[in-house]
Amino acid sequence: MKRRMLFLLAHPDDETFGPGGTIAKYASEGVDVYLATATKGQAGMVGDPPVTDREHLGEVRAAELLCAAGILGIRKVAFLGFEDGQLLHTPFELIVEKAVEQIRWIRPHVIVGFGPEGVSRHPDHMVMSRVASEAFEAAADPTRYTRQMMDGIAPWATFKLYQFEIAKEILALWNVPLSGVPGGKITTVVDTSAQVDKKVEAFQCHRTQSKDSRRILSREGYREFARRETYVLAKSRLPRVSLPESDLFDGISDDDGA
Ligand SMILES: [Zn+2]
Numbered sequence: 070m071k072r073r074m075l076f077l078l079a080h081p082d083d084e085t086f087g088p089g090g091t092i093a094k095y096a097s098e099g100v101d102v103y104l105a106t107a108t109k110g111q112a113g114m115v116g117d118p119p120v121t122d123r124e125h126l127g128e129v130r131a132a133e134l135l136c137a138a139g140i141l142g143i144r145k146v147a148f149l150g151f152e153d154g155q156l157l158h159t160p161f162e163l164i165v166e167k168a169v170e171q172i173r174w175i176r177p178h179v180i181v182g183f184g185p186e187g188v189s190r191h192p193d194h195m196v197m198s199r200v201a202s203e204a205f206e207a208a209a210d211p212t213r214y215t216r217q218m219m220d221g222i223a224p225w226a227t228f229k230l231y232q233f234e235i236a237k238e239i240l241a242l243w244n245v246p247l248s249g250v251p252g253g254k255i256t257t258v259v260d261t262s263a264q265v266d267k268k269v270e271a272f273q274c275h276r277t278q279s280k281d282s283r284r285i286l287s288r289e290g291y292r293e294f295a296r297r298e299t300y301v302l303a304k305s306r307l308p309r310v311s312l313p314e315s316d317l318f319d320g321i322s323d324d325d326g327a
Pocket of ligand 1: 079080082083191194
């Protein structure tokens with residue numbers, strides 16, 4: 070079985086600032102890693118000093134994401150085509166439909182998205198958390214989005230849905246206004262210690278967001294923190310799971326899924 074995973078996120082840089090080490094780890098192990106991002110980040114910062122103007126920001130940030138994807142080893146990036154900062158005002162079903170199309174096309178064994186508060190509480194992240202949860206169900210349901218099936222795409226039941234989270238205890242140490250989960254809620258700790266350099270290198274691709282990069286990378290003990298990335302297993306179709314675990318593919322055997 071060729072293992073496949075899909076990261077379902079909101080903006081260019083979410084992949085690097087968040088689960089970048091996990092992406093690089095699985096890609097280096099031969100897993101086909103896909104990323105679908107809802108927007109091109111066209112409402113974000115233009116750089117400090119400016120790298121581009123607002124009119125071209127979406128294009129530039131899409132290119133920055135492809136740069137990071139190359140470093141992290143992502144096989145393909147899909148831009149779902151929604152407006153940055155507007156996901157809360159976009160019909161929910163429309164975003165779910167696009168996400169379902171990606172899931173049915175990629176047929177991932179594992180999906181990774183945001184937790185309910187999306188780490189930063191960015192409304193787009195919070196919407197994408199709900200989108201991932203709904204799309205996980207809908208992609209497997211032959212009665213949903215039947216129009217897609219006529220394009221030769223079939224329903225697909227992904228085994229597990231994870232939410233990228235950071236333990237509150239770590240955020241408290243940094244004294245940053247991010248939203249985490251109590252450490253005890255973390256179900257899965259991925260060892261990304263061999264990927265720290267790659268993750269930091271991918272940060273450099275996001276030149277327009279260099280202010281954020283500098284802030285994040287200068288947090289005390291950041292490189293030590295980046296040696297692990299943590300998740301909550303939100304949904305599973307496996308007959309049983311054994312928690313805590315250290316591998317997002319835990320419990321999925323090589324015979325499972327085409
Ligand atoms: Zn974001």
